[in-house]
Amino acid sequence: MKAFALRRTGEPPAVIDRPVPEPGPGEVLVRTTAALICAWDGHLAAGAPTxxxxxxxxxxxxxxxxxxxSYAGRRVGVEGHGRLAEFFRAPAAGAGLVPLPRTISDHQALYAAGALPTGFAAADESGPPPGGSVVVFGQGAVGLSATVSAGRLRGARVIAVEPEMKRQRLALRFGADVVIDPAYEDTTERILELTGGAGADRAIMATAAPAAATAARAGLSDGGRITYARCRPPRSSGARLARALRLIDEGLVDPTVITTHEFPFDRVGEAFTRLAAREPGMIKPVILFPRPVPAARRP
Structure with a gap:
């Protein structure tokens, strides 16, 4: 099978040949149909081969x-590492694997397997009071997920901070009340203006930009709190994935608008390179895997 992975530390990732893994006790073997690439994959690429x-x-x-x-043949959404491969193993129960209802498309389910639960968890941890103010710094896939959760699901007033125009428009679509462009406005001054000088009740960091962290601290109210969006422990991922699927199925969230590019698996290296280079306009690239060739048609 083909997998997109690191050969050695310090080398760029590439498509390599690996044997199809055998599922162990309590595991299933999944044939991948679609996957997403995110900034976190770039962080992993700087570490040990994986x-x-x-x-x-x-x-x-x-x-x-x-x-x-009866698990065989089920469509599933899966969270966990090493998923940019034609096949991978996953635990059948306990964490990170959830059967998909027919009403959910592969494209929708991809976001339930990562970005949505991460953003939702950041909003839950932040706990903005209903009607209170929360500033979400960064409007990539995770930041947008935090925006929709804090605003539409928790009833907070959301101030989004994002310099890129396409992401600014998506922030408004995902329920932000106001968008601050840090390239043209002093973020702290604008937050204080929007909150009547009191400062924001909460700040959620969905970017690692140092200037954002400085503005977050300066724009908080007395007793305000900063929460950092981050991957959560695998033991909780199954429940979070199921919750995201339910919200998508109920029509409360449409994450597919976050996808800006599509690539076939044989161009996954190009997709990774362009995302790592922070190509303007690229938020989330989806990778589509080829359908299996029926045995009767194989040469």
Missing amino acids: GLGHEAVGVVEAVGPGVCP
């Missing part, structure tokens, strides 16, 4: 010992 990708959907191809045979 598989990349942590947001994927696919079909259970085989089951390991102790797993009900």
Whole structure:
């Protein structure tokens, strides 16, 4: 099978050949149909050799010992590392794998496997009071997810901070009340103006920009709190994934508008390079895997 991974530390990731893994006890083998690339994959690429990708959907191809045979053939959303591969193993229960309802498309389910739960968890941890103010710094996929959760789901007044025009428009679409462009406005002064001089009740950091952290601290009210959006422990990911799927199914969130580019798997290296270079206008590239060739048609 083909997998997008690191060969050695310090080398760029590439598509490499690996044997199809065998599912162990309590595991399933998933054939990937689609996956997303995010900035976190770039951080992993700077570390030890590993598989990349942590947001994927696919079909259970085989089951390991102790797993009900009925799992075979199920569409599933999966969170975890090493998902940018034609096949991967995953625990059948407990964390990170959820059967997909027919009403949810692969494209929608991809966001439930990563960006949405991460942004939702940041908003939950932040806990903005209903009607209170929360500033969300960065409007990539995770920041947008925090914006929709803090505003539409928790009833807070959301101030988004984002310099890129396409992301600014998406922030408003995802429920931000106001968008601050830090390239043209003093972020702290604008936050204080919008909050009547009191400062924001909460700040959520969905960017690592140093200037954003400085503005967040200066723009908080007395007793305000900063929350950093980050990946949560795998043991909680199954429940978070299921919650995101439910909100998508109910029509409360449409994450597919975050996707800006599509690439076939044979161009995954190009997608990764362009995202890592922070190409203007690129937020989330989706990677589409080829459908299997029926045995009767194989040469």
